[in-house]
Amino acid sequence: MMERLTRLIRQLPIKWKLMLGATTLMFLLFATYNFSQYLVLKQWMMNQEKDKIQVSMAQLQDFLNEKSNTMDTLLITEARPYIEKMIGKNQLVRIIGKNGEPLLTVSNHFDENWVTPRTVEAPELFDTTHQEDHILIYRSPFITTKYVGTLEFASNLETFDHFSHTLFWVMLIGGVLAVFISAISGLAIARQLMRPIRALAATIRSVKEKGLTERVSNIENGDEISSLAQLFNELMNQLEVSFRQQKQFVEDASHELRTPITILEGHLSLLNRWGKSDPEVLDESLQASLQETRRLKGIVEELLTLTRVETHLDSEINEPIQIEPVIQETLKRFEVLNPEFLFQVNTEKMRDALVSISPLHLEQILLIILDNAVKYTMQDRRIVIVGQRLINEVQITIEDHGIGIPQDELPYVFDRFYRVDKARNREIAGSGLGLSIAKQFVYKYQGEINIRSKENEGTTVIIKLPINQIMK
Incomplete structure (x- = not known):
């Protein structure tokens, strides 16, 4: 039975679980508080009744002690008016002789047969029941030189019981109302709390049906659930950008790879049809095929390099190096390959700077940027390279006039396969992956790369890398 109930509760919606939890907690708290309060009040009222009957007994004893020098039947008879005056409603006062016989009985709406007379040697105070009546009895011995007996006080706690029952029902009804109100309030609060979650669930279904453009709306409450919805929106924004980039990458890669493959297929088909016996056609087709094969190989190698950089951003720890000699050595080798260009180099201000970077990666970054500068410069063939040390970083500036x-x-320009004015630049070799690779390398070392450019005036690439330490 308990397992079935537990399984049923687990299958309930969250709002009903929250309502049941709040209702159960309120019930337990209210029940514990009301029950404790009821017991305390009932005990306090019982103590008040006991105090009253003890005070009345003490008053009666004082009266009888004053008359103790003439304690006889006449005195007991004379005590009746005093007892009738002091006795309350639903009470009984009885003076009992030493043999247990009642000498005087005074009652007010109290049946004397409800209490059996009895002598005692020590005071006793207790409550008992007679059929449906609740009775408080107090007996105390009374001894003088002329009289030995027992004084008996009895009080019907009808008013006490009525008040206790009324208090019990008031607390019970108040508890039921409080639990009912807490259940309604818990349901309302649960619905309010579940609103962002329902919106989030609806958005996820919409994303599943309509795509990544759907977002959670009305999330301006500022609570944790709204923060979760905001985080979901941010995640979907990133996923949308990522999927869009992936789609663009696939399209661009397909476009870039299709051209050399088509050229290869065309030349091979040409050779297969009639180029085998024509040395001129054979030589032309072989040269074109080799050129496109090299181009394919270059694209694949750049893709592999880009993938390695993106998937191993923090996997290597490099020792600090002086980057100024690496820059100078790279420029010397590049200058030999491009003698028609003038390279103006000024790296004196960064000579003492140490940077944690792989020399091969730094060289590859520089070669990518220098190669772009050379490819897209037609007339003013000056390339200006300036290196300087800032407060916490070094800055390398490469400026062309292309x-x-x-x-x-x-x-x-840093997107994969993106090439400025692709139709015009198809004759210029390149896959459009170089700047993407350079950017990933720079970001790998917590650096920054930016490009400033004006059309028909030139382009400036600024690379910033954090300094590890300064040589002394």
């Missing part, structure tokens, strides 16, 4: 980049295309 064709530049339009302002509306600057935000996309």
Whole structure:
């Protein structure tokens, strides 16, 4: 039975679980508080009744002690008016002789047969029941030189019981009302709390049906659940960007790879049809095929490099190096390959700077940027390289005077396979992956890379890398 009930509760919606939890907690708290309060009040009222009957007994004893020098039948008879005056409603006063016979009985709406007369040697105070009546009895011995007996006081606790029952029902009804109100309030609060979660669930279903453009709306409450919805929206924004980039990457990669494959297929088909016996066609087709094969190989190698950089951003720890000699050595080798360009180099201000970076990665970053500067410079063939040390970082600036980049295309130059004005630049070799690789390398070492450019004036690439320490 308990397992079935537990399984049933687990299957309930969260709002009903919250309501049941709040109701159960309120019931336990209210029941414990009311029951404790009821017991305390009942005990306090019983103590009050006992105190009253003890005070009345003491008054009667004082009266009888004053008359003790003439204690006889006449005195007991004379005590009746005093007892009738002091006795309350639903009470009984009895003077009992030493043999247990009642000498005087005074009652007020109290049946003397409810209490059996009895002598005692020590005071006793207790409560008992007679049929449906609740009675408080107090007996005390009374001894003088002329009289030995027992004084007996009895009080019907009808008023006490009535008040106790009334108090019990008031607390019970109040508890039921409080539990009912707490259940309604708990349900309302649960619905309010579940509103962002329902919106989140509805948005997830919409995402499943309509795509990544759906978002959770009305999340301005500022609570934790709203923060969860906001986090979901941010996650969906990132996923949307990631999927869009992935889609663009697949499209661009397919486009870039399709061209050399198509060229290879065309030349191989040409050779297969009639180029085998024509040395001129054979030589042309072989040269073109080799060129496209090298191009394919370059694209694949750059993709592999980009993938390695993206998946191992923090896997290596590099010792600090002086980057100024690495820059100088890289420029010397690049200058030999491009003798028609003038390289103006100034790296004196960063000579003592140490940076935690792989020399091979730094060289690859520089070669990518220098290669772009050379490829897109047609007339003013000056390349300016400036290195300087800032407060906590070094800055490498590479400036060319080439064709530049339009302002509306600057935000996309680091995207994979993106090439400025692709139709015009198809004759210029390149896959559009170089700057993406350079950016990932720079970010790997917690650096920053930015590009400033003006069309037909030139492009400036600024690389910043954090300094590890300064040589002394």
